[in-house]
Amino acid sequence: MSLKDRDKKHLWHPLKQHQTHPDSLAIVKAKGCILTDEDGNDYIDAISSWYTSMFGHCHPYITNKVSQQMQQLDQIMFSDFTHEPAVKLSEALIDILPEGQNRIFFNDNGSTAVEAAIKMALQYYFNKGEKRSTFIAFENGFHGDTFGAMSVSGLSVYNGPFENFLMKIHRIPVPDGKNTSEILSKIERIISSESIAGFVYEPLVQGAAGMKIHSAEGLNDILKFFKKHNILTIADEVMTGFGKTGKNFASEYIDTKPDIICLSKALTAGLVPMAITSCTEAIYKAFLGDTIGKGFMHCHTYSANPVACAAALATIDLLQSEEIQKNIRHISESHKMFQKKIEEHPKVKSVRNLGVILAIDLNTTANRYGDLRDKLLAFFMENGVFLRPLGNTIYIQPPYVIKDEELHKIYDVIQDALLTL
Incomplete structure (x- = not known):
């Protein structure tokens, strides 16, 4: 029996309506910015698992x-x-x-x-x-x-x-x-x-x-x-x-x-x-x-x-290390460039950035846990990126150790998601 199915027998997850959303994705490994599920699929953790794993998962130091x-x-x-x-x-x-x-x-x-x-x-x-x-x-x-x-x-x-x-x-x-x-x-x-x-x-x-x-x-x-x-x-x-x-x-x-x-x-x-x-x-x-x-x-x-x-x-x-401080500055600059690229998109209402935080308000209204949020979350996960929208707001808060190719994949998947709306 899969972890996902075993989970349903006894566990009660937070911030979740189990009757309408009974499944939970089973993660078996996390390293750096990558989460791996029980089927071997990888996901970029674009929100640092609720802003905690800012230095990447299982950092050796x-x-x-x-x-x-x-x-x-x-x-x-x-x-x-x-x-x-x-x-x-x-x-x-x-x-x-x-x-x-x-x-x-x-x-x-x-x-x-x-x-x-x-x-x-x-x-x-x-x-x-x-x-x-x-x-x-x-x-x-x-x-x-x-x-x-x-x-x-x-x-x-x-x-x-x-x-x-x-x-x-x-x-x-x-x-x-x-x-x-x-x-x-x-x-x-x-x-x-x-x-x-x-x-x-x-x-x-x-x-x-x-x-x-x-x-x-x-x-x-x-x-x-x-x-x-x-x-x-x-x-x-x-x-x-x-x-x-x-x-x-x-x-x-x-x-x-x-x-x-x-x-x-x-x-x-x-x-x-x-x-x-x-x-x-x-x-x-x-x-x-x-x-x-x-x-x-x-x-x-x-x-x-x-x-x-x-x-x-x-x-x-x-x-306090120079490496991490340099990474923080680099991520912030990357966010600013993506902000300029996307802020005129017809599906985007506004974009804001501070440090490694980037938030995009979509040009629509949505409930915090409504259909739009579910649709976007599913799209992101299907495309290998873990982003958890808040209503009509998509936000990024990646680990400081994220690689450029991972960061740009997050940007690309967000742009692709806008085409589905």
Whole structure:
């Protein structure tokens, strides 16, 4: 019996309606940018498996570092102990994180990184004797699937059944370069009647919304406003972090830096799960005191897992290498050339690019999980490219190690797909 058929007996896949889409493709091998299924077919991983495997699958430098660590120390609880990989990773991260970050808290995934950030913000004010229970977030943002992360997310396709159970959130538009004054006026009205604990945002690029890119200058003005009014700012860099936007972190494009940053996905290059919530020293100090209750009573069993730390350390080494930085610049330039080639296509509404991210909005409307998305996904896979459209948006976010011929095959298959519409 094939893996695909065995899968149907017991497994429940995420983001999937099994009644209408019962099959799942069985992948048996991944190397570099290539995924291989159980029938021997190859696919270029054009989205780095949800933006995680940015250095390619099974990168030998990362796997060797992880293998060495597995033979030295595999797992130890982090509440009462520490270890070299965690200490070394904290030092390496602080060296490359945006200015102001000084404390590292370990989590398991992107959602829990955001969840911890929300709890940090709430308890920060609680410890100071202030009751603040409301957050501000962008419209159409996505921050994860745990309850706090769902609350600050704005895509109801994921959160619909849970809307009545979520925290109170005020939503504001993303800055487009023209609407900043209107956004600031709206924020001012909100904070005049609400005690706001924090502003949660995806810096510059809203991933799940369709790789929507907003104004760095406008975002900077918004962040300055929150800082002025003593409201914590929480940057969700789970998708944007570790080089995808052309800089190590999207927050580097913005002068005003966040108080808290959430990291995951490419943090460990897709090898093992891990996430981090970093913060300023001022936030950390608000949790110090004589009683245990003032501390941050939040924990994950696999916090600072040594093997995951080893993967993250290897990832940072690669990110800082001249080879990878050169590749990032090259991919970005290639995207720009393809953008010029395709943006006048009659089936294309708009194209945008930042770093290794390229997004194409088709000149049509479509549901996120509708017929158009299914048709495009099937076409891409039949032609050996794994692209996962978001409604009428096709986006590319390839591994940094992609070869020119692989990258241009992605472009060619997208152009061929437009002929089928």
